Amino acid sequence: MLRMLGIETSCDETAASVVALDDAGTPRILSNVVLSQIEDHAAFGGVVPEIAARAHVEALDGIVEAALSEAGVDLGELDGIAATAGPGLIGGLIVGLMTAKAIAAASGKPLFPVNHLEGHALTARLTDGVEFPYLLLLVSGGHTQVILVRGVGDYERWATTIDDALGEAFDKTAKLVGLPYPGGPNVEKAAQSGDAARFSFPRPLRGEARLDFSFSGLKTAVRQVATAIAPLSDQDVADICASFQRAITETLEERVGKSLARFREVYPNAATPALVVAGGVAANKAIRATLDRLCAAHDMRLVAPPIALCTDNAAMIAWAGLERMRAGLASGEEGMLFAPRSRWPLDESASPMIGSGKRGAKA
Ligand code: KG4
Ligand code: ZN
Numbered sequence: 001m002l003r004m005l006g007i008e009t010s011c012d013e014t015a016a017s018v019v020a021l022d023d024a025g026t027p028r029i030l031s032n033v034v035l036s037q038i039e040d041h042a043a044f045g046g047v048v049p050e051i052a053a054r055a056h057v058e059a060l061d062g063i064v065e066a067a068l069s070e071a072g073v074d075l076g077e078l079d080g081i082a083a084t085a086g087p088g089l090i091g092g093l094i095v096g097l098m099t100a101k102a103i104a105a106a107s108g109k110p111l112f113p114v115n116h117l118e119g120h121a122l123t124a125r126l127t128d129g130v131e132f133p134y135l136l137l138l139v140s141g142g143h144t145q146v147i148l149v150r151g152v153g154d155y156e157r158w159a160t161t162i163d164d165a166l167g168e169a170f171d172k173t174a175k176l177v178g179l180p181y182p183g184g185p186n187v188e189k190a191a192q193s194g195d196a197a198r199f200s201f202p203r204p205l206r207g208e209a210r211l212d213f214s215f216s217g218l219k220t221a222v223r224q225v226a227t228a229i230a231p232l233s234d235q236d237v238a239d240i241c242a243s244f245q246r247a248i249t250e251t252l253e254e255r256v257g258k259s260l261a262r263f264r265e266v267y268p269n270a271a272t273p274a275l276v277v278a279g280g281v282a283a284n285k286a287i288r289a290t291l292d293r294l295c296a297a298h299d300m301r302l303v304a305p306p307i308a309l310c311t312d313n314a315a316m317i318a319w320a321g322l323e324r325m326r327a328g329l330a331s332g333e334e335g336m337l338f339a340p341r342s343r344w345p346l347d348e349s350a351s352p353m354i355g356s357g358k359r360g361a362k363a
Contacts, residue, residue, distance in 0.1 A: 001020055001021070001022050001023065002020065002021045002079045002080075002322060002325065002326075003018055003019075003020045003030070003071075003073055003077060003078050003079050004018070004019050004020075004021075004078065004079060004080050004081070004082055004112075004318040004319075004321045004322045004325070005017070005018055005064070005067065005068070005078050005080070005081045005082070005103070005318060006018075006019065006082045006083070006114075006314040006315060006316070006317035006318025006319070006320075006321060007060070007064065007081070007082070007083040007084065007096045007097075007099060007100050007314055007317065008083075008084045008096065008116070008119070008312060008313060008314040008316075008317045009056045009060065009083075009084060009088075009092040009093065009095050009096030010084045010086070010087070010088025010089065010092055010093055010096070010116045010312070011047060011052065011088055011089060011092065011141075011142070011312055012036065012037040012038065012040075012041060012047045012052050012055075013034050013035065013036050013037065013311075013312040013313070014034075014035045014037070014055065014056050014059040014060055014063050015032075015033060015034040015035065015063065015312065015313050015314035015317075016031075016033050016060070016063045016064045016066070016067035016068075016314045017029065017030075017031055017032040017033065017067050017313065017314035017315040017317070017318050018030040018031045018067055018068065018070075018071035018073050018078075018318060019126070019315055019318035019319050019322060021322050021326070027126050027319065027322070029126075029315050030070070030071035030072070030073065031066075031067045031068070031070035031071040032067075032308070032309075032313060032314065032315045033063050033066045033067045033070065033314070034308075034312075034313050034314070035059050035063055037051070037052060037055045038181075038182065040052075040055055041181070042180065042181055045175060045181050046171070046181065047089070049089045049090075049091055049092075050091065052089055052091065052092050053089065053091025053092050053094070053095060054091075056091070056092045056095040056096065057095050060095060060096065060099050061099070064099070064103070067314070075103065075106070075107045075109075076107065078107065078109050079109065079110075079325070080109050080110045080111070080112055080321055080322075080325055080330075081100045081103050081104045081107075081109055081110070081111050081112065081321070082100070082111075082112040082113075082114045082317050082318050082320060082321025082322075082324075083096045083097050083099070083100030083111070083112075083113060083114065083317065084096055084097070084114055084115075084116045084119065084317050085097050085113035085114060085115070085338055085339075085340050085341060085344070086115060086116065086340055086341035086342060086343070086344035087115070087116060087117070087142075087341060087342055087343050087344040087345075088116055088142075088342065089342070090340060090342040093340035093341075093342065094340055097113065097338070097340050101336055104335070104336065105336070110325075110330055110331065110332065110335060111331065111335035111336055111338075112320075112321035112324050112325065112330075112331055112335060113331065113335055113338040113340075114317050114320045114321055114324070115320075115344055115346055116312075116317070117138065117143065117145075117147075117344075117345075117346045118153075118155075118320045118346060119316035119317045119319070119320045120136070120138050120140075120278040120279060120310075120316060121136050121138070121147060121149050121155065121276075121278070121346065122149075122152070122316070122319060122320050122323050123276075123278060123305050123309050123310070123315075123316045123319065124136075124274065124276040124278070124303045124305055125319070125323070126305075126309070126315065126316070126319040127303075127305040127306065127309055128274075128303050128305070130274045130276060130303055132149060132150055132151050133148060133149060133150045133151075133267060133270070133273070134149050134273055134274040134275070134276055134303075135147070135148060135149070135158075135259060135260070135263050135273070135274070135275045135276065135300075136148075136149050136275075136276045136277075136278065137256060137259075137275060137276070137277045137278070137282075137291070138278050138279045139165075139166045139167065139277065139278075139279040139280075139281035139282060139287075140165065140166075140167050140278075140279030140280050140281060140311075140312075141165060141167035141168055141171065141182070141279075141280060142165050142167070142168075143160075143161075143165055143279065144160065144161040144165045144166045144167075144213050144215070145157060145159060145160045145161075146158045146159040146160075146211060146256065146259045147346060147347065148263070148266075149276075151327075152323045152324060152326075152327040152329065153324070153327070153329060155346040155347045156347050156350075157345065157346065157347035157350040158211050158259050158262065159210075159211035159212045159213060159255070159259055160212060160213070160350070161212065161213040161214060161215060162212050162213070162214050163214050163215060163216035164214075164215040164216045164219060165215070166213070166215060166248070166281050167182075167184055167279065167280055167281045168215070169215035169216075169218055169219055169248070170183050170184035170187050170248075170281065171183035171184065172219045172222075173187055173218075173219060173222050173240070173241070173244050174186050174187050176219070176222050176223050176226045177190075177222075177226055177232060177236075177237045177240050177241065178232065178237065179237070179241075182280075184280060184281060184283070184284065185283070187241045187244065187245065188241075188245065188284050188285070188286070190237055190238045190241040190242075191238065191241040191242040191244070191245045191286070192238075192242075193235075193238045193242075194235075194237075194238030194239040194240070194241050194242025194243070195238075195239045195242055195243075196239075196242040196243050196245065196246040197243070197246075198239040198242075198243055199225050199239065199240060199243035199244075200243070201218055201221045201222065201225075201243055201244055201246075201247035202217050202218060202221055202247065203247060203250055203251050203254065204217050204218060204251060205251075205255065206251070206254055207254075211255065211258050211259050211262070212255075213251070213255055215248075218244065218247055218248070218251075222240060222244055225240060226240060245284075245286055248287070249286050249287060249289075249290040252287060252290055252291070252294075253290050253293075253294055256275075256291065256294060257294055257297075257298070260275065260294060260295070260298040260300055261298065263298075263300070264298055264299075264300075272299060272300060272301050273300050273301075274300065274301055274302075274303045275291065275294075275295050275300050275301070275302050275303070276303045276304075276305075277291055277302065277303070277304045277310070278304075278305065278310050279310060279311070280310065280311045280312075282304055282307070282310045283307045283310065283311070288302070288304060291304075
């Protein structure tokens with residue numbers, strides 16, 4: 001039995017978790033403690049890096065203690081410590097990684113610096129035992145990517161946003177129509193009573209051969225409509241949200257559909273391979289329904305981990321540490337010397353996209 005402590009502080013959640021892996025290879029989440037800072041940032045309409053870093057400093061020790069005691073595990077019983085080392089807000093990364101290094105040094109256990117995106121990428125193996133290879137659609141406030149997951153540490157980025165992240169588009173739309181932060185859930189709620197056919201918003205990059213995404217034009221179109229018909233009634237807000245959400249689901253259907261088709265070309269013999277969806281936007285029911293249909297059309301299956309494990313958490317970081325340990329990717333001395341990286345692509349060979357994931361509220 002292996003037990004890994006995970007620490008996550010890359011954005012506005014302070015989180016710690018203990019995950020175990022038994023000899024039969026079955027994982028179990030022994031504790032999963034997440035403290036959201038949403039209230040600290042709400043007044044500013046987005047995450048303020050300085051406030052986030054200070055909040056992590058104040059909360060982390062207590063969160064780690066809570067995760068250990070809830071799991072009924074003391075430091076001596078751990079087999080390793082995994083911490084998010086990037087990408088994310090540098091202040092928070094420093095707090096989490098330094099805390100992990102201190103715990104590792106004091107307990108003599110190995111340290112695993114984990115890429116936050118790898119945590120999202122491997123979660124479906126913790127929750128659903130998904131086998132390699134599979135496709136990951138990561139849709140959060142800071143990232144919108146399609147990644148081919150071939151193995152632990154073996155990733156190929158197929159698509160990314162060339163401007164705004166999808167969650168950012170939801171958050172900005174919410175702001176434009178006067179809904180509070182975080183915007184995604186509020187836009188989804190308002191859309192339920194809206195007329196999706198009232199406004200015609202663009203479907204960015206539709207028909208283009210590349211697999212990438214773009215969402216900034218959509219936000220501009222929402223701004224134009226909102227300005228033109230201001231002041232907005234509740235019905236106007238609902239109609240804008242519904243029309244926006246339809247533009248998003250249709251865009252995802254077309255864009256992600258191209259990646260699924262490519263996956264089928266690369267792996268023609270894979271039996272019902274998985275599309276794994278992760279990130280906060282994966283909570284959106286209209287988007288899930290669209291992806292479900294899309295997967296069925298490509299003889300693939302949609303795997304959506306429970307929402308609490310789709311959004312930022314430390315169980316996914318502990319799990320990535322266990323996957324690395326099991327794959328023999330222990331980091332030894334190097335782990336202790338690892339410096340946090342605010343930008344750290346999963347696929348280092350993929351060319352950086354100007355602006356991608358850099359300007360988001362949670363980027
Ligand atoms: O993964 P996450 O919790 O944090 C990071 O960005 O890392 O994702 C948060 C993002 C926010 O932009 C939020 O508005 C969006 O996910 N989101 C949603 C929904 N719930 C959260 N977007 C659309 N529909 C939702 N139901
Ligand atoms: Zn995340």
